[in-house]
Amino acid sequence: MSKADRTRQFIIEKTAPIFNRKGYAGTSLSDLTEATGLTKGSIYGNFKNKDEVAVAAFNYNFSLLSDWVEQRINNEPDPIKKLKVYITIFSNFTENPVLRWGCPVLNSATEVDDTHVELRENVVAAIRKWHSSIVSIVNAGKEEGKINPDVDTDAFAWTLLALIEGGVMLVKVTGKINTLNAAMRHAEKIIDEIAI
Known part of the structure; x- marks a missing residue:
């Protein structure tokens, strides 16, 4: 990795938590220089603008989350247990350093739906990747005879995603863990209902 690549990666790693916590609009250039200890010129010598830093930071945050989830899913041999990994991770999201400030997908999606096209496209790609997983x-569970073959797989995946992200959003907005717990209990119920 070249010096420029290392500097770019350093900027991404230092600013990613700030973008996830404060959002795109709430993150200032001062926040970026303070987090990195670099000057404005150093940051913009490696990125065209704040938009490019934000996209790179989102992709980094999502990559950390995705890798963390996939590692835990891959440790489970049973498809029902694989699906329940999502429940375990997001039920305890405040204890996870990647999710400490909330899900990067949810945080970015609610902010850039109409304002930041490139970041929005990256959020959509992340949601599609999660859905596809x-x-x-x-x-695979259907093929193994462990999940009901009549399950509408696409609808199930979207519903599970909505319950998880909705639960995270509710606890962040209300500050009440019971909102997240209710969503996660229902998510676990729909997972149990598709098992054979």
């Missing part, structure tokens, strides 16, 4: 688990 759930679909793959369910389809």
Whole structure:
């Protein structure tokens, strides 16, 4: 890795938690220089603008989350247990350093739906990747005879995603863990209902 690549990676790693906590609009250039200890010129010598830093930070945050989830899913041999990994991770999201400030997908999605096209496209790609992962688990479970073959896999995956992200959003907004717990209990119930 070249010096420029190392500097770029350093900027991404130092600013990613700030973008996840404060959002795109709430993160200032001062926040970026303070987090990195670099000057404005050093940051913009490695990135065209704040937008490019934000996209790189989102992709880094999502990559950390995705890798962490996939590692735990891959440790589970049973498709139902694989799906329940999502429940375990997001039920305890405040204890996870990657999720400490909330899910990067949810945090970014609610802010950039109409304002930041490139970041929005990256958020959509992340959601599709997550959806695809759930679909793959369910389809594998059907093939193994462990998940009901009549389950509408696509609808199930979207519903599970909505319950998880909705639960995280509710606890962040209300500050009441019971909102997250209710969503996670229902998510676990729909997972149990598709098992054979």
